[in-house]
Amino acid sequence: VVQIGTPDDASAALRLGADVLVLQGTEAGGHLLGELPVAELLYAVRTRHPDAVIAVAGGVATGTDLARARSAGADGAMAGTVFVPTAESMAHPLFKRRIVEARADDTVVTGRYDIGWPARPHRVLRNALTEESRRLPATFIATTRVGAARIPVPRYSATVPGVRTEGRIDEMAMYCGTSCDRVTAQDTAAAVVGKLRHEYEHELSYEREGGTWTAPSNR
Ligand SMILES: Cc1cc2nc3c(=O)[nH]c(=O)nc-3n(C[C@H](O)[C@H](O)[C@H](O)COP(=O)(O)O)c2cc1C
Structure with missing residues (x-):
């Protein structure tokens, strides 16, 4: 299973033996692999590779x-942002709360978080660092624990804040996709999947009954 962000990388992954392609659009949270919105990427890759x-x-x-992605030609979907606020997630409590509160406009694609992940833009929640035009010194702003060790986190590190992170959480990279518009509660992962499945089945029965699909409301 290979995640890619361009039509050429999709072809290369298939040539190298990938069984499943994950097409990442620019709506995604975290580091971005390409520059196309997901619908355009899907159209381009599906046209080139009808049986992938x-x-x-x-x-x-x-x-x-998910129903919309399926009707546009995808076999399935992978989601990240919706699982960040779940009970099982090790994200920092502030990161979880921010995702639930955020709207798509609160996210931004930035090259700022390049320490540990050079030359790769990320979609993150806006904060003082993403909005600041100057680059500040990369001094340590937090620490995070890995096993018994305390690891310092420099400003502009691509590390996301977890439950073991202490310091200026606000300035850290909080990976968040535009789908945060529709992430409105903290729940268990099982409840998130159960709800998604229920909504998906509802959409399918609606389609079977001859209804037309309408865009999801944001809340
Ligand atoms: C908190 C978080 C961490 C992520 N970490 C990785 C990672 O380590 N490697 C990777 O390939 N993708 C990572 N991603 C990106 C996902 O693979 C996926 O493309 C993205 O979550 C899909 O968009 P969505 O977040 O809007 O659902 C991460 C995404 C989030 C939100």
Whole structure:
């Protein structure tokens, strides 16, 4: 299973033996592999590779999103942002709360978080560092624990804040996709999947009954 962000990388992954392609659009949270929105990437890759097994990543947080991706030609989807606030997630409590509160406009694609992940833009929640035009010194702003060791985190590190991180959490990279518009509660992972499945099945029965699909409401 290989995640890619361009049509050429999709072809290369298939040539090298990938069984499943995950097409990551620019709506996705975290580091971005390409520059196309997910619908455009899906159209381009599906046209080139009609028989490939394709999942999309970016913009999927509900069963309605999944149904829309399926009707656009995807076989499935991969989601990240919707699982960040779940009970099982090791994300920092502030990171979880921010995702639930955020709207798509609160996210930004930035090259700022390049320490540990050079030359790769990330979609993150806006903060003082993403909005600041100057680059500040990369002094340590937090620490995070790995086993018994305390590891310092420099400003502009690509590390996300976890439950073991202490310091200026606000300035850290909080990876978040535009689907945060539709992430409105903290729940267990099982409840998130159950709800998504229920919504998806509802969409399918609606389609079977001859309804037309309408865009998901944001809340
Ligand atoms: C908190 C978080 C961490 C992520 N970490 C990785 C990672 O380590 N490697 C990777 O290939 N993708 C990573 N991603 C990106 C996902 O693989 C996927 O493309 C993305 O979550 C899909 O978009 P969505 O977040 O809007 O659902 C991460 C995403 C998030 C939100």
